[in-house]
Amino acid sequence: MSDADxxxxxxxxxxxxxxxxxxxxxxEVVQKAxxxxxxxxGGFIVTxxxxxxxxxxxxxxxDGWFKDSGVQNAYFPLFIPESYLEKEKDIVEGFDPExxxxxxxxxxxxxxxxxxxxxSESIITPFIAQWVRSHRDLPMRxxxxxxxxxxxxxxxxxxxxxxxFLWQEGHTAHATEESAWDETMxxxxxxxxxxxxxxxxxxxxxxxxxxxxxxxxHTTTTIEALMPDGKSVQAGxxxxxxxxxxxxxxxxxxDEDEDERVAHTTSWGLSWRAMGALIxxxxxxxGLVLPPALAPEQVVVVPIWQEDTREEVLEYSAELAAELDxxxxxxxxxxxxxxxxxxxxxxxxKGVPLRIEVGPNEVEDGxxxxxxxxxxxxxxxxxxxxxxxxxxxxxTVYAKLYAAAEETLEENVREAHGRxxxxxxLGQHGGYVKTGWCGDEACETEIxxxxxxxxxxxPLDRDEEPVHETCGVCEEEAEETAYFAxxx
Amino acid sequence: MSDADxxxxxxxxxxxxxxxxxxxxxxEVVQKAxxxxxxxxGGFIVTxxxxxxxxxxxxxxxDGWFKDSGVQNAYFPLFIPESYLEKEKDIVEGFDPExxxxxxxxxxxxxxxxxxxxxSESIITPFIAQWVRSHRDLPMRxxxxxxxxxxxxxxxxxxxxxxxFLWQEGHTAHATEESAWDETMxxxxxxxxxxxxxxxxxxxxxxxxxxxxxxxxHTTTTIEALMPDGKSVQAGxxxxxxxxxxxxxxxxxxDEDEDERVAHTTSWGLSWRAMGALIxxxxxxxGLVLPPALAPEQVVVVPIWQEDTREEVLEYSAELAAELDxxxxxxxxxxxxxxxxxxxxxxxxKGVPLRIEVGPNEVEDGxxxxxxxxxxxxxxxxxxxxxxxxxxxxxTVYAKLYAAAEETLEENVREAHGRxxxxxxLGQHGGYVKTGWCGDEACETEIxxxxxxxxxxxPLDRDEEPVHETCGVCEEEAEETAYFAxxx
Numbered sequence: 004m005s006d007a008d009x010x011x012x013x014x015x016x017x018x019x020x021x022x023x024x025x026x027x028x029x030x031e032v033v034q035k036a037x038x039x040x041x042x043x044x045g046g047f048i049v050t051x052x053x054x055x056x057x058x059x060x061x062x063x064x065x066d067g068w069f070k071d072s073g074v075q076n077a078y079f080p081l082f083i084p085e086s087y088l089e090k091e092k093d094i095v096e097g098f099d100p101e102x103x104x105x106x107x108x109x110x111x112x113x114x115x116x117x118x119x120x121x122x123s124e125s126i127i128t129p130f131i132a133q134w135v136r137s138h139r140d141l142p143m144r145x146x147x148x149x150x151x152x153x154x155x156x157x158x159x160x161x162x163x164x165x166x167x168f169l170w171q172e173g174h175t176a177h178a179t180e181e182s183a184w185d186e187t188m189x190x191x192x193x194x195x196x197x198x199x200x201x202x203x204x205x206x207x208x209x210x211x212x213x214x215x216x217x218x219x220x221h222t223t224t225t226i227e228a229l230m231p232d233g234k235s236v237q238a239g240x241x242x243x244x245x246x247x248x249x250x251x252x253x254x255x256x257x258d259e260d261e262d263e264r265v266a267h268t269t270s271w272g273l274s275w276r277a278m279g280a281l282i283x284x285x286x287x288x289x290g291l292v293l294p295p296a297l298a299p300e301q302v303v304v305v306p307i308w309q310e311d312t313r314e315e316v317l318e319y320s321a322e323l324a325a326e327l328d329x330x331x332x333x334x335x336x337x338x339x340x341x342x343x344x345x346x347x348x349x350x351x352x353k354g355v356p357l358r359i360e361v362g363p364n365e366v367e368d369g370x371x372x373x374x375x376x377x378x379x380x381x382x383x384x385x386x387x388x389x390x391x392x393x394x395x396x397x398x399t400v401y402a403k404l405y406a407a408a409e410e411t412l413e414e415n416v417r418e419a420h421g422r423x424x425x426x427x428x429l430g431q432h433g434g435y436v437k438t439g440w441c442g443d444e445a446c447e448t449e450i451x452x453x454x455x456x457x458x459x460x461x462p463l464d465r466d467e468e469p470v471h472e473t474c475g476v477c478e479e480e481a482e483e484t485a486y487f488a489x490x491x
Numbered sequence: 492m493s494d495a496d497x498x499x500x501x502x503x504x505x506x507x508x509x510x511x512x513x514x515x516x517x518x519e520v521v522q523k524a525x526x527x528x529x530x531x532x533g534g535f536i537v538t539x540x541x542x543x544x545x546x547x548x549x550x551x552x553x554d555g556w557f558k559d560s561g562v563q564n565a566y567f568p569l570f571i572p573e574s575y576l577e578k579e580k581d582i583v584e585g586f587d588p589e590x591x592x593x594x595x596x597x598x599x600x601x602x603x604x605x606x607x608x609x610x611s612e613s614i615i616t617p618f619i620a621q622w623v624r625s626h627r628d629l630p631m632r633x634x635x636x637x638x639x640x641x642x643x644x645x646x647x648x649x650x651x652x653x654x655x656f657l658w659q660e661g662h663t664a665h666a667t668e669e670s671a672w673d674e675t676m677x678x679x680x681x682x683x684x685x686x687x688x689x690x691x692x693x694x695x696x697x698x699x700x701x702x703x704x705x706x707x708x709h710t711t712t713t714i715e716a717l718m719p720d721g722k723s724v725q726a727g728x729x730x731x732x733x734x735x736x737x738x739x740x741x742x743x744x745x746d747e748d749e750d751e752r753v754a755h756t757t758s759w760g761l762s763w764r765a766m767g768a769l770i771x772x773x774x775x776x777x778g779l780v781l782p783p784a785l786a787p788e789q790v791v792v793v794p795i796w797q798e799d800t801r802e803e804v805l806e807y808s809a810e811l812a813a814e815l816d817x818x819x820x821x822x823x824x825x826x827x828x829x830x831x832x833x834x835x836x837x838x839x840x841k842g843v844p845l846r847i848e849v850g851p852n853e854v855e856d857g858x859x860x861x862x863x864x865x866x867x868x869x870x871x872x873x874x875x876x877x878x879x880x881x882x883x884x885x886x887t888v889y890a891k892l893y894a895a896a897e898e899t900l901e902e903n904v905r906e907a908h909g910r911x912x913x914x915x916x917l918g919q920h921g922g923y924v925k926t927g928w929c930g931d932e933a934c935e936t937e938i939x940x941x942x943x944x945x946x947x948x949x950p951l952d953r954d955e956e957p958v959h960e961t962c963g964v965c966e967e968e969a970e971e972t973a974y975f976a977x978x979x
Contacts, residue, residue, distance in 0.1 A: 040618065042568045043575065044605065049618055052563035052633065059564065075540035076547065080530045081569075081607075081638055081655050087531065101597050105607065108591035108654075109642030117532065119569075119593065119607075130528065130537055145540065149638075150569055154597030166596075167569050 016348055017290050025232040029160070029283055036291040036353050038282070039161045046159050046166035050275075053353065056299040057278055058169060062148060064201050064296070065171065065273065068193045074144040074173060081149075083126045091251040094125055097218025101153040102167075119152040124219075124244075124270055127174045128252035135266065138178050138258050142186065146173040162279035163491050170274035176254055176266040180245075181481070183267035187243040190271040191224045197273070202281050203294040203404040204228050205412050206238060207435070209460030209486065214444040217270070221245030227459050227488075228280045229412045233433015235459045235488040236280045241271035257346075262302050264280035274368035279491070285377070285404050291354030292377055294404050295397040300334040302327055302393060303355045307343045307362035320361045323371060323389060327359075331397070351376060355398045357393065377403050420475045422449065429456045429487060438483035440477030446476035451486060458485040505778050506837060513720040516520065517771055518649070523816055524779040524841050526770070527649045534647050534654035540584040540765075540890050541841065543768055544787040546657060550636060552689050552700040552784070553761065556681045562632040562661060569637075570605035571614045578768065579739040582613055585706025589641040591654075607640040612707075612732075612758055615662045623754065626666050626746050634661040650767035651724070651979050658762035664754040666714060666741055669734075671755035675731040678759040679712045682727035685761070690769050691782040691892040692716050693900050694726060695923070697948030697974065702932040703773055705758070708732030715947050715976075716768045717900050721921015723947045723976035724768045729759035767979070773865070773892050779842030782892050788822040790881060791843045795831045796851035808849045811877060812860060812911065815847075818878050819885070844888045845881065904974075908963045917944045917975060926963030928973035934964035938975060946973040 017035060019028040033039050038054030041047075050058065066076070082105060089095045103119040106112060120126065127145060135143055148171045157164055164247040173190060177183040191208055198206040210221040220242040228238045246265045248254070254266040285292040295301050304327075317337060324335040334355070336346050343360075349357060360372040360381075371389060373396045374381040386391035415434025419425045428436050429450075440446060440458065448459045461483045469481040505523060507516040521527050526542030529535075538546065549975075554564070570593060577583045591607040594600065606926045608614065617634060636659045645652055661678060665671040679696055686694040699711040708730040714908070716726045734753045742754040745776075773780040783789050794808040805825060812823040822843070824834050831833055831848075838846060848860040848869075859877060861884050862869040872880035903922025907913045916924050928934060928946065935946045957969035 040621070042614075043572055043617075044568065044570060044603075047568045047570070049568065049614075050566040051622075052565050055565050056563070058566075075544070077540050077543050078538040078546075078638075078657060080532065080535045081533070081640065082532060103593045103605075105593055107590045107594065108640075109589050109644060111642075115532075126537075128528075128650055129531075133528070134539075150566075152569065152596075154599075156597060169566060304938035427726065 016352060017288055019285070019449060021231065021288055025283075025387050026160075027286070032282060032286050032291055033161045038278075038291070039409075040158065041161075046155075047162045048159070048165050050169075053299055054278070055394055057281070057293070057297050058275055059275060060297045061172070061197065061201070061419055063284060065193065065197055066148070069146055069173070072189060072193075072253065073142070074146045076147060078147055079120075079123050079126050079130070079147070081120060083120050083123070084115050085123045086115060088118050089128065091125060091219050093219035093247070096123075098122065098153070101155055101387060103152045104155055120149075121151055121153045122270075122272070123147070123151075123172055124174065124248055124433050125321075127247050128457070131176050132249075132252050132267075133256040135176055135254060135256050138256050141256060141266065142175055142177045143253070144173065144186070145174040146171055152166060160279070160491075162275045162282070168274050168276070173269070173271045175269045176249065177268070178256065178258070178264070178266065180267050184243050186269045187222070187224060187241045187271070190269070191239070191241040192224060194226045194241070194271075194273055197277070198226060198238060199405070201294065201296045202277065202284075203278060203401055203408060204284050205405070205409045207412070207416075207460065207486070209239075209463055212442075212444070212447070212458045212461055212485070215445075215458070217242045219244060219247050224463060225460055227486075228284070229415055229434060229488075230280065230283050230491070232283075233415065233489065235435065235490040236276065237459065237490065238277055238280055239271070239273035242269060244268045244270060251262075255387065276491075284406050284408055286354070289348075290352030292404070293354040293356060294401050295356045296401070298354060298356050299332065300355050301397060302333045302357045302359060303346075303350045304333065304335045304359045304373055305343055305346050305350075305359060306335075306337055307360060309363070312363040312366075315366050316363060319366045323359070323361065323386065324368065325398045327390060327393055331393060357396050359393075363376045375400050375403065377407070418470060420471050420473075422476055425450060425475055425487060426453055429454055429489070433489060435459070436487045436488065437470050437484055439469045439471030439473050439481030440483055441474035441477055441479040442482040443474075443479075446474055447485070447487075451477055454489070456487045458491045459488045460486045502748035503755055504840060507777055508604065509719070509774070509776055513771075514648075516776070520770060520774050520779055521649045522736060522841070526766075526779070529647065529649075533656075534643075536647070536649045536653050538657075539774055541767070541787055545769070545781070549685065549765060550659070550668045553681065553685055554636075556684070557634055557661070560677060560681075561580060561630070562634045562663075563825060564635060565633045566637070567611050567614050568610060568637055571608050571611070572605055574603060575613045575617065576606050579613060579707050579736055581735070583612075586610065586641070589643055591640045591642055596620075608637075609641045610758075610760070611635070611639075611660055612662065612736055613740075616736050616742060616756065619662065619664050619756075620737075620740050620742040623664055623742060623744050626744050628666045628808050628975070629744060629754065630663055630670055632661065632663040632674070634659055636938050648767070648979070649814045650763050650770070656762050658760050659790070660760045661758060663757045664737065664745070665756070666752070667746065668755050671757050672731050674757045675710070675729045675759070678713065678757070679714060679727070679729040681859070682714045682729065682759075682761055685765070686714060686716060686726060687893070689782065689784045690765065690772075690890055691896060692768060692772050693893070693897045694950065695904075695974070697951055700930075700932070700935070700946050700949055700973070701792065701944075703946070707732060707735050709735070712951060713948055714771070715974075717903055717976075718768065718771050718979070719899060719921060721903065723923065723978040724764060725947065725978065726757070726765055726768055727761035730757060732756045732758060744973045762840075764979075772825055772896055774842070775865075777836075778840030780892070781842040781844060782889050783844045784844060784889070786842060786844050787820065788843050789819045789885060790845045790847060791820045791834075792823045792837045792847045792849060793831055793834050793838075794823075794825055795848060797851075800851040800854075803854055804851060807854045811847070811849065811874065815881055819881060845884050847881075863888050863891070865895070906958060906962075908959050910964055913963055913975060914941055917942050917977070921977060923947070924975045925958050925972055926975065927957045927959030927961055927969030928971055929962035929967040930970040931962075931965065931967075934962055935973070935975075937964055942977070944975045944977045947978050948974045
């Protein structure tokens with residue numbers, strides 16, 4: 004039996020290549036690393052414990068930051084009455100084609116059909132309207148962690164594209180535009196921090212072009228992450244909604260002079276698509292690669308023994324694992340029925356950032372061998388300072404992952420001008436192409452029709468000088484810089 | 492403007508009486524303490540931040556215990572295809588009348604209609620079947636925190652009875668009956684611990700009579716809590732499912748001799764009904780009362796000043812609050828626009844377990860006055876040992892709440908024998924009536940038809956001697972002891 008065979012004749016390791024067949028490779032990593040499986044209904048997945056544990060850690064980070072900055076969690080119903088959805092016309096037009104409807108329940112036809120929430124502005128905003136009376140009640144900041152359903156008729160890609168997905172959705176109301184705009188940027192900044200500090204992925208932040216904003220929003224800001232296959236992922240969005248939702252749902256307050264005013268609102272969301280970006284960015288042909296902050300196990304200790312050294316190696320390993328367990332998430336793999344090679348493969352596949360090998364030599368010399376998951380680099384550490392050494396090694400693993408992703412990003416933001424140059428650059432390299440843009444959607448369409456790339460963002464700062472004086476497509480005067488990319 | 496008026500002419504305090512109109516009083520507490528509001532669709536509620544914060548703390552406790560005892564969280568789809576639901580006949584019969592169906596999504600009729608999950612055995616068990624191959628994969632213990640929908644056509648009572656509710660559902664598979672039975676009892680024990688240690692409510696544990704088991708279960712165990720109005724709440728249930736689900740969904744494993752065997756499964760759930768029990772048990776005519784472990788704020792500091800003492804009182808209060816904040820969840824209410832009486836009422840209404848009053852006298856003497864929410868008892872504490880004193884006071888608050896609930900429970904478990912005595916005792920006192928029972932559902936029906944009380948549990952131990960030799964209703968030989976009660 005080979006190391007890559009689990010004894011039931013099924014191939015355990017990854018068989019597809021990330022560079023040659025990224026789609027098949029991704030699906031294989033997700034399933035073989037036991038992150039998710041396909042549900043019986045097309046478009047749905049089952050999130051297995053190893054996948055859900057990553058999502059829980061993402062939640063823990065974001066939720067802590069939210070709470071530290073004045074956000075309170077709440078829970079609103081799964082269903083939204085059709086009449087509520089219809090009150091904000093852009094929302095209903097934007098989401099109606101993707102809504103799942105409940106019309107029958109408990110053997111009865113419902114008087115009014117209920118939408119399974121595709122997003123919750125239209126049920127949350129009316130309650131904010133009820134709860135806000137005076138300027139003292141503002142800002143009001145609510146968030147919920149839940150699932151939403153959007154019936155998109157596209158191929159399922161676990162975490163990237165599923166009909167039901169887990170996310171958080173924040174909804175806030177403010178007395179002034181300035182306060183609401185600050186909120187929008189605070190949340191975008193927290194998403195960027197999650198990507199960079201926790202997920203080891205550098206992001207690009209910007210605005211969506213007007214024709215691609217969230218329905219009803221004044222401004223949609225986005226953080227985009229570049230995938231190794233050259234496509235961009237919209238990793239989180241934060242919307243300044245202006246007063247359109249407040250007007251539709253009547254969110255008013257009395258100011259200090261007892262005058263009635265309309266509030267400004269925001270909403271912002273990050274979904275498990277972030278997990279898709281995480282898996283795709285760092286993983287390789289051996290399987291999953293995770294940054295230490297999100298790994299269910301940060302360290303696996305693998306004892307290597309022969310008959311005559313079994314006892315001493317196991318004892319040394321167990322003590323070492325117990326000491327590390329005080330500081331890190333550690334697993335001691337002391338299974339008798341598997342050899343070390345099998346164990347290495349399994350834990351590489353499952354993405355444990357650091358492996359510690361302990362054999363008779365390590366025991367004799369009072370050492371341990373640390374092996375970094377991303378590149379297999381190994382180092383020998385003193386047993387006496389093992390906690391410090393492991394902490395340093397995990398920091399190094401994070402730094403390696405971030406540096407590699409940063410290099411990919413830096414190499415893949417290119418300038419181009421003129422229809423052919425834009426198409427050629429996108430076609431040859433993928434990544435982002437920066438060009439001057441007149442602001443007309445038709446110029447995006449011209450590129451999109453040829454190569455399925457679109458304007459994934461424009462700069463946040465509306466006053467920033469465009470990269471070119473003229474539009475890269477139509478040659479009219481440029482209003483801003485457009486970032487074209489293929490995307491997920 | 493009176494202390495009980497918030498300036499908009501709306502009455503802030505509780506106006507209904509717990510003892511005279513428990514239903515109206517409960518609804519008022521829930522809304523005025525800002526725990527929940529009614530959603531626009533009948534049967535649904537919106538859980539506000541103060542309510543959701545309590546649920547988050549319940550989750551934190553249970554989730555920690557689950558993980559410490561081998562449970563892994565996962566997430567399964569919101570929808571279950573009808574054909575999956577139909578595979579276990581008891582499940583489909585048990586839940587079909589309460590299911591909400593999605594038949595149309597994204598403008599298309601679905602080929603197979605989808606149930607919004609009423610419980611997830613029928614989608615989770617088939618995946619356990621897929622993931623379990625050998626005895627080494629067992630026990631497999633999964634849990635998810637989610638919402639479920641059951642279209643019950645009864646009056647909404649926030650947290651007690653809602654068409655959508657939040658809960659956790661655990662699903663496990665085991666090699667042996669013994670292991671599955673241990674699991675069932677472990678989870679029941681954790682629910683009991685939550686009630687007693689965290690919620691300060693003593694529970695009674697038992698089995699449901701066979702005719703009231705979870706559909707398809709071998710045994711349903713329950714923890715029941717007595718409400719002050721004399722009704723019982725089924726506070727959490729843990730089911731030993733035998734092999735019926737494993738057979739329906741083909742959960743088999745190869746044992747150590749390579750023989751194929753059928754697994755034994757369990758499921759167990761606790762919903763936000765626990766929050767209903769919590770609110771109803773401890774609260775009073777001043778509003779919400781919470782045990783310290785679950786209170787969003789454990790301590791509120793209220794400074795009391797006149798013009799000339801303002802600065803010193805506020806400074807002293809702020810320092811005291813900052814010191815306490817290291818150990819407890821503390822709020823300093825230094826609002827200028829509200830007087831101390833208004834603040835006392837507001838924080839009593841919202842259920843803060845301990846109030847600290849700081850006036851010029853306290854500042855001068857280096858002291859602070861601590862006031863216990865449940866009974867208004869106050870004590871003077873030394874400023875120098877404030878952290879210790881507050882810790883002790885919070886322990887005392889918990890002990891007072893538990894003792895009161897325990898006394899109510901002990902006074903309200905009564906023996907009765909004979910139809911009239913059972914009906915009379917239930918009618919006069921409520922609470923639990925213990926009587927011998929032949930095991931025939933007809934004897935329960937006879938009581939139920941008269942007084943809407945039912946057998947809420949029988950003893951866990953099947954060999955326990957019945958309390959009477961004959962059935963309290965039909966006078967045939969008694970098989971076990973039945974606990975009759977009205978219930979939620």
